[in-house]
Amino acid sequence: MLNGVKRDIPEDLKPYTTSDAFTKEKRKLISKKKKQLNTVFLSSIEEAFDLFNIKSNTCLSFHHHLRNGDYVLQDVCKIIEKRDLKNLHFAPSSIFPSYTKLVDLIINENVTNIHTNYINGPVADTVSKGCLKGKLIMNTHGGRARAIESGDLHIDYAFLACPTVDKFGNGSGAVGKSACGTLGYAISDLHYAEHVILVTDNLVEKLETYDFDGNYVDAVVVVDSIGDANGIVSGTTKITKDPIGLKIAKETAELLDYLGIIKNGFSMQTGAGKTSLAVVKYVSDIMEKNKIKGSFGSGGITKSYVEMLEKGLFDELFDVQCFDLDAVQSYKKNKNHLAMSASQYGNPFEKNIIAEKLSFVILGAAEIDLDFNVNVTTDSLGRLIGGSGGHSDIAYGSNLTIIISPLTKSRIPIIKDKVMTVTTPGNDIDILITERGIAVNPNRKDLVEKLKNSHFPLRTINELYELSHKITGIPKEIEHSNEIIGYVEYRDGSYIDCIYKVKRQF
Structure with missing residues (x-):
């Protein structure tokens, strides 16, 4: 098992394999001829x-x-x-x-x-x-x-x-x-x-x-x-005004700058959440201050990215989905605002996908566990609330994957011993940034070395876990039923977790 990916996947299903084990040469292609009829x-x-x-x-x-x-x-x-x-x-x-x-x-x-x-x-x-x-x-x-x-x-x-x-x-x-x-x-x-x-x-x-x-x-x-x-x-497409969210966003941008990632030719993707958009704003400020021009921004595009393109901070935007009407208008009129297919975006068996050209990505989490596995599929009760979307695709492909989140949400700790559902394996997560400290995945020894003498508030994920319990108390463990209602399929087609019927009705 890899980084806490631990569920009992039925034997007749394709088991989880590491993301390095893609058998690209075995890709089966289905040729579809263009239509002959009107x-x-x-x-x-x-x-x-x-x-x-x-x-x-x-x-x-x-x-x-x-x-x-x-x-x-x-x-x-x-x-x-x-x-x-x-x-x-x-x-x-x-x-x-x-x-x-x-x-x-x-x-x-x-x-x-x-x-x-x-x-x-x-x-x-x-x-x-x-x-x-x-x-x-x-x-x-x-x-x-x-x-x-x-x-x-x-x-x-x-x-x-x-x-x-x-x-x-x-x-x-x-x-x-x-x-x-x-x-x-x-x-x-x-x-x-x-x-x-x-x-x-x-x-x-x-x-x-x-x-x-x-x-x-x-x-x-x-x-x-x-x-x-x-x-x-319908999503949140405005920059947060919450002091905690702004603190996390500012520290994230400062960390990226300290690591030397915000430099000419870099590329990035963030989510469309309020705190993620604040990260975009702070990164944009650093770029303008230091006269840095990136190569591209990608993903679901929002007004924040459109403004960066129009300011000349990026050469191009690669857009798989417009998240607001400003992005729609930009796509219509700006020749450097480019469409991409989901396959060009993140298909692991395609060549030169955008997900594998990213310098860094900023992602969220409903839960993260001590092995850095991330859940954005279910809440802590096991109820379906979302899904990977591009989360796993870009977490694997990017040079640096950062999870940003408050340490607690509604007095519930974000860090779990084991997440309810694994969406993205911990091997693909590099850093967790909260308002009370930053945890680096120990697998990224290069990052640990670069940051060990920095001013950033570094803690282990176990230390953040214990700190959250001092704030909220130890939450009662929620049991799921034994009835499997679905599966989380990793990007290569293997299964990494089961989804269970909720035990507590709502």
Whole structure:
């Protein structure tokens, strides 16, 4: 076992292997030829069900670029419920609170298996209670692309929301009343699904540039609305004003500067949380002060990164998903704001992926344990609250991976003896920064040596663990049930943990 990755994975499943053991030469490629027939244009999603004779026991995929504003998955769910299709496999790139109709389909066993990278809201609660008849598989963003392209995840029908489509079947996320920016998570679906259906609310004569190549598109459905683009800002995209968060962010930027990482040509990625965005601000200040220009910023792009690009602090932005409307507008107008697919972002079997070119990444944690394993999949009770997304992809690929978090949240210690669910293995985590001290993974002897005589408040993770208990007391250990409801799949396709039905109902 590696750095505390310890769950009893069933013997018939692929066991966890170290991230250094990728067998890239064994990658199985599925060649998908471009369409030979003209794209069909339809006036309703129901017509698409009729045209392709969509039945029970098939796999449907979706993307989440409209996030909490997406209507397409909901509309497809309504048709499935009406036709009472059964035993469907859903493979949305993420699941958001607005997807309430999917709850009914799970309870009624219309949908019995789910692959996704992130899950939150009523669907997460329903699955946590053990209502999904089959299993939930939690991918990473790069791992989902790998699974689709290798054939591990076979998609029969991809329903892809697309803000603008032209009469050649080409699609763009940059323009239209529902513009959401890049469409990077859906490129693997576009290229490898058996049947591709674009759903749009803006049909135009011709697009000069586009995200989706119409040669891969079987049908276009034109509807009144595919969603509300304002829903893409459902995450926290404003810099924190909390003194603890600001202290952590400032110390993080100072640490990066001390280590000499903020230098000409460096690259970075952070999350879109409030404290992470404060790190971006402090790093930007250091760059301006020292006249430093980085090579690129990447990931889900926010206004903070757009401002850095416009100031000339980066040459380029590589964007797999726009996190706010400022990013959407930047993608539309700035030639150095570039789209990337999930495969280009983090597929471990692709060459020259962005995740492996990053100088540093700043990530969060719901929990971290004494072996530096990180959980962003479940809370301390075992309830589903998120998922890896790109967490594991960039933690592995980056030269330096930093976790930032308050030492306690709502009087619950962030550091556990063992996390409830392993999302990212501790081998891929280098530093934990809290308001009460900084812990360096002892595996990074180079960092320990560089920082040993510094002014930073260094502690071992065990010392931070004990300190948190002095503040909150020792929390009661929460037991999970023995019923497995899903699995955490690492980016290479191996399984690193099980997800259990919650024992305490909520």
